[in-house]
Amino acid sequence: MAEVRNRKKNSLSDSSDSDGEFQEIINDIEQDHWKDGVADETRWAKTKSAVHEWGLSCSWHGVPHMAQSLSWPTILLWSVILVISAVLFVYLITITVRQYFSFQVLIDLNIGMDESSFPSITFCNSNPYKLSAVQAIPELEALLTVYEQSLQ
Incomplete structure (x- = not known):
């Protein structure tokens, strides 16, 4: 029975030791100095710090x-x-x-009677029809023949 009491006392002293350690940790956190600088900052210092951080990350x-x-x-x-x-x-x-x-509407009229120099020959290379394809269709072949005869 004495052992049981000693165990209880030891367990109680262990719990009181852990409570004491816990209280020491709480006191240490409350007395920590890392938060003193933040708590003592003025509104101007906080604003200046925020503007500086914004300026560094601004695009x-x-x-x-x-x-x-x-x-x-x-x-x-x-x-x-x-x-x-x-x-x-x-x-x-x-x-x-x-x-x-x-x-604004810009209108530039040039109504001059000046003589313009145009090229005597103009080549247009954007003919979508092939002569062989036109000659394969009898109606178009006849139309082409009439056209050639009218040019002569």
Whole structure:
């Protein structure tokens, strides 16, 4: 019976040891320093970090270069290039849309009595009929004969 009590005491002390270890782990997590930097960040620092991450992963040309820049002059240079490109893009799109919706009709009439030089012989090589196929049909052969006779 004494052994049973000792076992119970050992099992109780084991459970209290595991509870103590569990409590130590909880205290260690609560006192951990990795989350202190995140908790102390201001709204400005969070916004700056989010904009920087967006800039690095952005697919617009120039924005990742601006986000990777380490000095203010390079950031300013990329910003100016980006703004100029955006303004030119909007300007050209506006001109194109205005031109499209103006529905311009261009008519160029040239009513001159000037003499035009035309070639004396023109070859047209797009005849879809073969002479042998036309001669194989008697009606078309007769029509071809009449045509040749009228040219003479």
